[in-house]
Amino acid sequence: MKKTINNKHRILVLGASGYLGNALYKELGPYFKTFGTYRTPKKEFEKNRQFFQYNVEEDDVYEILEACKPSIIISALRGDFHAQTIAHQHISEYALEFGSKVIFLSSANAFDAYSKFPSYELDKTLSHSIYGHFKIKIENLLLRLPKKQVAVLRLPMVFGVNCPRILEMKMRISENEAVEIFPNLIMNVTLDKKVTQQIHYIVNRNKYGVFHLGSTDLVHHDEFVKQILNFVSEKKAKLKHVYTTNDDRYLAVLPKFNKLPKHLQITSDFVLEELCK
Numbered sequence: 001m002k003k004t005i006n007n008k009h010r011i012l013v014l015g016a017s018g019y020l021g022n023a024l025y026k027e028l029g030p031y032f033k034t035f036g037t038y039r040t041p042k043k044e045f046e047k048n049r050q051f052f053q054y055n056v057e058e059d060d061v062y063e064i065l066e067a068c069k070p071s072i073i074i075s076a077l078r079g080d081f082h083a084q085t086i087a088h089q090h091i092s093e094y095a096l097e098f099g100s101k102v103i104f105l106s107s108a109n110a111f112d113a114y115s116k117f118p119s120y121e122l123d124k125t126l127s128h129s130i131y132g133h134f135k136i137k138i139e140n141l142l143l144r145l146p147k148k149q150v151a152v153l154r155l156p157m158v159f160g161v162n163c164p165r166i167l168e169m170k171m172r173i174s175e176n177e178a179v180e181i182f183p184n185l186i187m188n189v190t191l192d193k194k195v196t197q198q199i200h201y202i203v204n205r206n207k208y209g210v211f212h213l214g215s216t217d218l219v220h221h222d223e224f225v226k227q228i229l230n231f232v233s234e235k236k237a238k239l240k241h242v243y244t245t246n247d248d249r250y251l252a253v254l255p256k257f258n259k260l261p262k263h264l265q266i267t268s269d270f271v272l273e274e275l276c277k
Contacts, residue, residue, distance in 0.1 A: 009203065011035065012070035014061070014077045014087075016051065019164055020105065020192060021076035027196035028203065035068045039079070057083045065094045072203060074103045081134040088138045095149055101208070102142050103151045103199065106135045108187070108214070108253045110154060115245065118188070118218065118252035121154075121210040148208045153199065154253045156214035159228075159271055160192030166232060166275070169225075173233045178240035185221035185244075188214035188252040191274055194266045201264055211260070212253040219268045231276040 009032045015021035016036025025036045029050075037054035052064050056079040065073070073091055077084055088104075095102050109132035111119035125136045142150045159165060172179050190213055198213050222241070229237045259265070 009033070009072050010068060010070045011072045011074065011203070012064070012068045013037070013074045014054070014064075014091075015075070018076055018078055019160075020158060020195065021074075023160070023192050023196050024074060024076060024199060027193075027200055031200070032203070035070065037064060056080065056087050061087045061090050062094065065091070069098075070100055072101045072103065074105070074199070075138075076105045081130070084134070085137060085141075088141055092141055092145060095145055099149070101149050101151070101206075102145065103153065103202065104138060104142050106139055106152050106154045107132070108154060108156045108251050110135045110139065111253065112251055115247075115249040115251075118186075118250050118254045119212075120254055120256040121212050121258050122256075148206075151202055151208050152210045153195075153202075154210070154212050154214075155195065156188045156190055156251075156253055158190050158192055158195060159275060161275060161277075163192060166228070169229060169237070170232055173229075173235055173237045176238070178238040179225065179229065180240045180242050181222040181225050182242050182244065183220065183222040184246070184248050186218050186248055186250045186252060187221055187224075188216075188218055188254060189224065189268050189271050190214050190266055191271045193274075194264070194270075198260055198264050201260060207258075209258055211258050212255045213260075214253045214255070215266050215268045215271065216255065217267050217269075218250075218252055218254075224268065224272075227272055228275055 011028055011032045011034045013021050013025045013036045016025040017038035028034045035050045037052050039055055054064055109129055110125040112132045113126040113128045127133050127136055139152050169179050195213055
């Protein structure tokens with residue numbers, strides 16, 4: 001059956017050539033007028049008239065915004081943090097002027113200064129890492145917009161069949177290098193295709209606010225990675241145990257106040273089942 005394009009929204013995915021950004025573009029493209037940006041020239045992107053080349057360090061995002069006139073801007077950008085901050089300031093100004101909605105892919109690292117408990121949507125952010133600081137800065141910038149115009153999506157570790165993390169594990173095994181595991185790290189996880197479904201729902205239902213898109217349960221990093229390694233390679237992997245603390249440390253973003261419908265929630269077992277098919 002032919003899918004009907006929903007003309008209500010024009011969506012721009014910033015970072016649509018990246019791993020998660022590209023999965024998002026493919027999820028939303030059949031249903032909405034969807035545009036994307038790519039950084040490095042590639043034939044598949046250059047031929048696609050919905051794609052614009054954009055280098056966050058050199059180009060002004062305003063030009064892309066004016067060309068696409070998006071009603072929804074999804075930021076899955078990567079690159080220099082200072083350049084990204086300027087880009088998000090311009091995105092915020094554009095959204096304020098034209099009423100666009102901004103969906104920002106943030107991270108569990110917005111809470112990496114807290115180690116005793118998992119984090120929920122309304123908890124105060126605090127980070128000791130440069131990456132976490134950067135994510136918090138962008139979150140705070142965007143959350144100043146009218147509340148119905150912004151959705152902040154905090155993600156834990158994202159896995160998928162050919163995700164960068166899995167590919168790196170395979171590469172390390174093939175080169176006889178050790179795979180790092182963190183025995184004291186308690187986290188939650190998610191799956192690339194579940195994240196794209198969740199974002200599709202948020203777009204469709206005009207949801208706004210802060211969302212934690214991680215699994216509803218917690219896992220130890222070392223146990224979870226060992227289970228993945230059993231399936232990704234027949235060759236036994238060398239393991240490097242990394243202890244950042246003597247005690248258990250939480251880095252988990254659990255959904256509590258802004259829960260999505262049951263069919264869009266996910267467990268760590270489901271992630272493993274999908275990876276091990």
